[in-house]
Amino acid sequence: MQVEYINPFIRSMTKTFDTMLGCEITRGSLILASDFKGNYDVCGVIGLSGRAQGVVVVNLSKSVALQAAATMLMMDPAEVTDLNEDVIDAVGEIANMVAGAAKAELEDFELSISLPNVVVGSPPDIRFPSEVHAIAIPFECPWGPMSIKVGFAPVHASA
Template identity: 30%
Template sequence: MTEIEKQLDLAQEIISATQEVFSSMLMIDVTGEDISASGRSVIQSNMTSMIGLGGGVRGMLAVHCPAEVAKAITGGFLGMEVEELDEDVKDAIGEIANMVAGNLKIAYANGGVNVELAIPTSVIGKSFRLSGIGGAIRHYVSFQLESGPFWVELMYVLS
């Protein structure tokens, strides 16, 4: 276990950060479950938005959503029905990832680790696989909305 992991419960930080974002931006309460220990979980995602992490932590934070969940989240942001995975959806899920990563950046800073954030990148498709840094530490947290599940993933190595 790394020093930062001794100081921070990163799965709980992901849960708290995501709850804060959904509560303040969408007025929705979500609960999260750390599924990191259950091994590599299969995530059924049509939409993934990622934020690169740099500085004292290298890696990424990703929000993975099935199409219906991504459209529901976007509809909550925009206050209207969303019919397709379009630029509005990419922007909305990218902003969710950005805000969750921003909250984690604060948690890391409180633990003495400086983290820099990149610009969100979004991927939409029916069949894609994300790979990352070999030997990285990964945390997966599953969340549930009325429209279905979504996941937040943190993958990192300490610099």
């Protein structure tokens, strides 16, 4: 996977947290997803299809997921204490915003994005297609750690 395809996802993750959640995040170094050992409690997963196919996974620690949901729902963070339906919906919406904003920057691929799926459990075992070399980008914020994993490959037209 070419690194320049990752930048729209980094920008969209940063913008989503800054603009929608009022939370500044700091990016770590890019890592091959297969080498990344981040341990997160909840993941928003979105499929990509079109002139490229792949997956985007927004990985959040429980503390980040709870605080993000509280912020989105305009609730006191103390009221949001478990990974309930509201938190799951918030994580799916965050994944949708991140994938949607990146999709807009990757218009050459004519991408469609799937509805978000949310996986709860630590560590989640989300795999990418074998021909895709996914990249992981860790982030830190005042609420805790998170990451995004992106893996997609252009679809080659058959003759």
